[in-house]
Amino acid sequence: MTAPAPVSIAALQTLLSEVFAASVTELNLQVLDAQPGVVTLALPITARHVHGGGVCCGQTLMAAADTAMVLAVSSQLGGFKPMTTVQLQTSFLRPVPGDSGQARVVARVLRAGKNLVFGEIEILDAQGRLATHSTTTYAIL
Numbered sequence: 001m002t003a004p005a006p007v008s009i010a011a012l013q014t015l016l017s018e019v020f021a022a023s024v025t026e027l028n029l030q031v032l033d034a035q036p037g038v039v040t041l042a043l044p045i046t047a048r049h050v051h052g053g054g055v056c057c058g059q060t061l062m063a064a065a066d067t068a069m070v071l072a073v074s075s076q077l078g079g080f081k082p083m084t085t086v087q088l089q090t091s092f093l094r095p096v097p098g099d100s101g102q103a104r105v106v107a108r109v110l111r112a113g114k115n116l117v118f119g120e121i122e123i124l125d126a127q128g129r130l131a132t133h134s135t136t137t138y139a140i141l
Contacts, residue, residue, distance in 0.1 A: 050098030068107035
């Protein structure tokens with residue numbers, strides 16, 4: 001069996017606009033790097049995603065993490081396949097300040113089986129410090 005062809009940054013960026021719900025596309029995620037099973041995104045931190053405490057809300061961070069993993073799985077599989085999140089566990093380690101400009105989201109496939117894919121996602125603040133760590137399981141449909 002041959003390995004799937006690499007998925008380009010441009011193809012993954014197109015997936016962001018064609019596959020995901022409008023609420024996800026409104027995050028304005030940008031694909032910075034992509035290797036098979038590993039994807040790095042930029043998450044712009046805008047006022048829309050900052051809560052009253054002056055930091056990026058957890059819902060935005062989890063949506064970015066979940067989205068990044070779909071792209072990482074797609075890069076592992078050689079393109080998008082229908083999938084669903086089975087589990088997404090997130091630990092919030094430090095706040096992402098609302099005026100920080102952007103965060104970096106790195107998603108890695110840890111193991112890809114026939115029907116299940118396991119991964120982890122790190123979100124780093126503008127200074128490169130770990131802000132969230134997530135583990136996740138996806139079912140390939």
